[in-house]
Amino acid sequence: MKNINHILIVFFSLLSTMICTSCMKNTDDDFYFRDALVEFDIATTTTNAPDRTYPLLSARARNAGVVSYRINLLGQQLDTDQELTIRVLAENSTAQEGLHYSLPNGNTVTLRANSSTAEFQVNILDFPRQSVGGPVVAVFEIVGNDRVKPSQNYKAIGVQISLR
Incomplete structure (x- = not known):
């Protein structure tokens, strides 16, 4: 009995020593989003x-x-302004x-340093009313830049403009 004890x-003692001193992976790092991606909110x-990769x-x-x-930044905020291209x-x-439309700021959007959002502006123009036909569509896609990439699922939108 003394031997068993x-x-x-x-x-x-050995088990507790192994548990307390063993190397364990820091799993918190698995949940950090390290890439800088942007998307249309x-x-x-x-x-x-239907049959499109973007919403109308x-x-x-x-x-x-x-x-x-609004354009959202996914991931950590960046320490410098980022010029994003929209095509x-x-x-x-x-x-x-x-x-039908104009782009007041051209085809670029500035994501300010230490910010998580930017604004893409479209000016819907006044043009002659048409009595026939449905709306026209302008499809915009975020291209990004060398540091910030577009989210593949949410990088484009179709803006419909009524002709009536």
Whole structure:
């Protein structure tokens, strides 16, 4: 009996020593999002249009003026301003820049240092009313830059503009 007690004491001593001194991976690092990605905020809450990889937003009236769409940064805030490029997907767009809409800030958006959001602005112009036809669409896609990449699922939106 004395031998068994002695063996148990030695066993539990070794076990507790191993538990207290063993190397364990810091699992907190597994949950940090290290890449800098950007996305259209409205694309995250709006269902994609059928057969498209982007949502078609509710139609804006002609002469609606400047409409802002928020761009979110995923990951840690950056210590310098980031110029993000936005491109018009001409193959998917039926709206004409200069006739139906304009981009007040051009095709770039500035994500300010230590910020998690930026604003992309589209100016819906006043153009002659048309009695036939549905809305025209301008499809915008975030291209990003060398440091900030677009989120593949939420990088584009289709802005509809009513012709009536």
